[in-house]
Amino acid sequence: MTETLGFRTPEHTSRHQPDVLEDDLDRLTLDYMKGRADRIAATVAEPGSKHEAYKRAHERFVEREADPQLQRFGKLLLLAPLVVRSERRLGDIRQHMTRGQRLDRTTADERRQLVRTSCAYNQMWRAFLEEHQEEVPPSQAAVWLERAGGNNAGWAKRMVNGMATEIAAAKMLGRMEGTETDKRLELSNIRYGDLEQDLKGQDILFDLPDGQTGAVDVKTGQHRPSEHVSRDSRTRNILLSIDPAHIKLDSYEVDEQYASLYTVPLADALTK
Secondary structure, three states: OEEEOOEEEOOOOOOOOOEOOOOOOOOOOHHHHHHHHHHHHHHHOOOOOHHHHHHHHHHHHHHOEOOHHHHHHHHHHHOHHHHHHHHHHHHHHHHHHHOOOOOOHHHHHHHHHHHHHHHHHHHHHHHHHHHOOOOOOHHHHHHHHHHHOOOOHHHHHHHHHHHHHHHHHHHHHHHHOOOOOOHHHOOEEEEEOOHHHHHOOOOEEEEOOOOOEEEEEEEEOOOOHHHOEEEOOOEEEEEEEEOHHHEEOOOOEEOHHHHHOOHHHHHHHHHO
C-alpha cells in the first residue's frame, strides 16, 4: 500500500469491475463531471459512519476507476475535507505565532507538513483546471470545492481565485514572451514551479536572456511587480499581484488593458 496525500491506495489493480466512461471520451464534458460530482457527494452523504462513507467513495471513484481523468477528479473532491482541516489547523498555528509565541519543534514540523499538503493540493487542482479550462469555468470549480469542503464557501472562493490567478499570470507571461513592447522581456521556457519551488514562492519560472532564471510569486491583490524584488545568485524573484476583478473568468486570462500595465514594471523588476 502507498500513501497519497491522505489516502491509502492499492499498488495492484482492484478485482472489482471499474467505473468507466461510457463512450471512451478523450475529454470530460462539464455535464459528465457534474454527474460524477453528484454521485461522489451522494456516496459521502450515505447514512452511517462518515469515515466509512469516504472509504466507500474512495474505493468506488478512485481505486476502482479505470479512467485516469475521472480518477484524478475523484481524488480532488475527496481530498477537500483533509485540506480544509489542514488549513484550519494552519490558521490556529498562525494565530499562535502572531501572539509572539515561538513554535516548539513538533508544531514547527507539523506546520511545514500542513503547508506542503495545501500546496500540493493547489497544484493538483490548478493542473486539472488548466487542462479542462474549456469545460470548467472557475464558478463551477468553486461550487464543487464548496460542497466537497463541507459547504465552506470562503475557502472555496480563495482556492479558485488563487488558482485562476496563477493560470492567468502564466498566460500573461506567455504573451510577453519575445514581446516587441520591451526587449527586456524576452522570456523563454515558461513553466510552473515544482512543489519545492512553489513552497519557496516560485509559482512560475522562466529563462531570461542573460542566462538567469526569473521566478514569480503570484498573489491576488493590486501591488505592482516592481514593488517587491529579491534575488539570489541564480534566480530573480518577483512578487506579482493581480486583481482577480481583472481576470476573464470564462478564459482564465488577464484583461489585455490591465495586463499592459505590467509590461514596463515587470521588465524594470527583472533588470534592476
